Amino acid sequence: MSGSANVGVHVDHESKEDPALLAEFQRKIDAGELIEVDDWMPAAYRKGMLMMAEHHANSEIVGALPEGEWITRAPSLRRKLALTAKVQDEVGHGQMLYRVSQDLGKSRDAMLRDLITGKTKYHNCFNYPAPQWADIAMIQWLIDGAAIMNQKTLADGAYGPYVRTMRRINMEEAFHFKSGEDMVLTLMSGTKRQRDMAQEAFDRWWGPSLMFFGPPDKPNARQLPPMRWRMKTVTNDDLRQRFVDRFIPAALDLGLKIHVVTKDEHGFVTSKKPDDKIALNKDTGHWEFTSPDWDEFFRVIRGNGPCNAKRLALRRLSYEQGRWVRQAILNGSGSLPPAA
Amino acid sequence: MSKLREKVDLVTGDLESPPEEDLKGYVIFTQLKMGQPHLYAGYLDAADDDMALIFAREHYGQDQECVGIWAVPVEAVSGTDAAHPASHDIGGVEMYQVFIQARRGAGHVSAETVQARSPAEAIEDAQRIHTDPSKYYSLWVVPQHLIASTGPGDVIWRYSDQSYRLARGYSKEVREKWTKFRDEGSLNEYEKDDLKEAF
Numbered sequence: 001m002s003g004s005a006n007v008g009v010h011v012d013h014e015s016k017e018d019p020a021l022l023a024e025f026q027r028k029i030d031a032g033e034l035i036e037v038d039d040w041m042p043a044a045y046r047k048g049m050l051m052m053a054e055h056h057a058n059s060e061i062v063g064a065l066p067e068g069e070w071i072t073r074a075p076s077l078r079r080k081l082a083l084t085a086k087v088q089d090e091v092g093h094g095q096m097l098y099r100v101s102q103d104l105g106k107s108r109d110a111m112l113r114d115l116i117t118g119k120t121k122y123h124n125c126f127n128y129p130a131p132q133w134a135d136i137a138m139i140q141w142l143i144d145g146a147a148i149m150n151q152k153t154l155a156d157g158a159y160g161p162y163v164r165t166m167r168r169i170n171m172e173e174a175f176h177f178k179s180g181e182d183m184v185l186t187l188m189s190g191t192k193r194q195r196d197m198a199q200e201a202f203d204r205w206w207g208p209s210l211m212f213f214g215p216p217d218k219p220n221a222r223q224l225p226p227m228r229w230r231m232k233t234v235t236n237d238d239l240r241q242r243f244v245d246r247f248i249p250a251a252l253d254l255g256l257k258i259h260v261v262t263k264d265e266h267g268f269v270t271s272k273k274p275d276d277k278i279a280l281n282k283d284t285g286h287w288e289f290t291s292p293d294w295d296e297f298f299r300v301i302r303g304n305g306p307c308n309a310k311r312l313a314l315r316r317l318s319y320e321q322g323r324w325v326r327q328a329i330l331n332g333s334g335s336l337p338p339a340a
Numbered sequence: 341m342s343k344l345r346e347k348v349d350l351v352t353g354d355l356e357s358p359p360e361e362d363l364k365g366y367v368i369f370t371q372l373k374m375g376q377p378h379l380y381a382g383y384l385d386a387a388d389d390d391m392a393l394i395f396a397r398e399h400y401g402q403d404q405e406c407v408g409i410w411a412v413p414v415e416a417v418s419g420t421d422a423a424h425p426a427s428h429d430i431g432g433v434e435m436y437q438v439f440i441q442a443r444r445g446a447g448h449v450s451a452e453t454v455q456a457r458s459p460a461e462a463i464e465d466a467q468r469i470h471t472d473p474s475k476y477y478s479l480w481v482v483p484q485h486l487i488a489s490t491g492p493g494d495v496i497w498r499y500s501d502q503s504y505r506l507a508r509g510y511s512k513e514v515r516e517k518w519t520k521f522r523d524e525g526s527l528n529e530y531e532k533d534d535l536k537e538a539f
């Protein structure tokens with residue numbers, strides 16, 4: 001999975017910068033040139049890019065947690081190999097993005113600690129549960145599909161190290177998406193039980209997929225620093241529209257039904273009704289749909305989602321448990337792990 | 341999943357482990373065919389050279405067929421770029437590996453070696469070889485003995501079937517499965533948005 005790095009980045013653009021340097025910086029960006037790590041950049045840009053890359057890195061490694069749970073329960077050896085490789089890819093994406101962030105001025109250890117103690121965020125969609133194998137299929141189809149759409153546009157950004165990392169990551173996302181699509185197709189061409197399982201997982205993941213691109217844009221989104229400085233190149237709402245234009249017809253053709261759902265505090269669906277807004281608008285050529293529940297989005301971001309506490313507790317456990325390993329390799333003299 | 345992980349204690353608040361130093365940064369170069377130059381692949385963090393090479397094999401050595409890996413500590417790099425200032429301190433004569441960056445933002449590629457008494461001298465020597473400044477953007481030099489390298493016979497790339505971890509390993513099956521649900525035309529349209537993998 002991958003983070004939509006465009007959530008929650010607010011750049012403070014009030015800071016005073018040398019107007020000549022700022023003008024040259026903007027000229028480079030407008031000319032499509034890449035900004036490199038040792039180039040001059042406004043303090044707000046450095047801070048914003050760090051936040052964005054760090055949020056993205058956090059999302060990669062937290063995103064691996066729900067999927068990692070399913071490696072031992074994969075239904076075949078090929079699926080197990082694929083899921084293991086996918087989880088390894090995601091952690092690798094995290095490692096590369098932490099590197100980009102480190103070069104912008106924050107240590108990796110500080111980032112890992114801030115993540116665990118809740119000082120920094122990761123992508124909201126990883127706070128939802130994956131109770132069935134079909135959830136793994138839907139995550140790889142919908143969430144990795146959304147990640148590709150987002151990251152393709154982030155690869156058109158202006159910050160060189162981040163742009164190059166996006167290009168590289170996207171190659172692996174192509175595999176995540178294709179294998180997810182294969183899993184969804186397998187389930188939907190299978191027995192009634194398999195199709196029902198897929199539908200239930202789809203009901204759980206459709207909302208988080210729509211929220212993936214972040215909340216609706218401010219009217220002046222294109223004039224604000226994140227877009228003016230090409231930290232991102234497409235608005236949240238435009239990305240969301242691209243996503244539904246691709247996935248609504250695909251889901252309908254597969255025989256999936258698109259529902260508006262309510263969920264309990266564990267992230268399980270308690271009631272659902274057909275989304276009666278779903279229709280292709282012949283005039284615009286775009287699909288219409290019911291917007292996700294943005295109150296839920298902000299509730300989950302504030303830490304009150306179904307799995308927030310569990311995801312962070314697991315990261316914390318790994319960090320605390322791994323301490324003796326890190327000390328052993330750093331000091332070259334290992335001691336035995338503490339008794340469990 | 342282990343019981344411990346399944347029923348993890350929901351601890352919050354400060355961490356028990358104290359803050360730590362980051363591991364050492366390394367630049368990784370991969371060699372795709374014997375006799376060819378080493379190409380910049382990316383960065384990683386490791387405790388020492390051995391760990392850097394193990395990690396690099398998994399992280400950068402499986403992207404494409406690859407016969408050799410170099411791991412270079414970031415602090416060992418001197419260059420013409422602002423990020424890697426070169427020391428002028430004269431020491432004993434040493435062999436330096438030169439890396440050339442063709443364009444701004446491009447990855448460095450290994451070139452010749454030069455003998456010099458300091459990194460700054462090695463850069464001057466390299467600039468005497470690469471006299472046309474329009475042909476490159478920056479130069480790096482690294483003392484050769486600080487480059488950790490895989491051995492000549494080491495197997496890095498795995499020759500077993502790895503199609504399960506590539507998009508193209510699924511394309512044919514996926515298309516076949518779709519034909520149950522969609523006609524050729526709309527399938528072609530849908531596939532247009534697929535991202536083609538290519539390094």
Ligand SMILES: [Fe+2]
Binds near residue numbers: 001002144172176
């Ligand atoms: Fe992914």
Ligand SMILES: [Fe+2]
Binds near residue numbers: 001002089093169
């Ligand atoms: Fe990813």
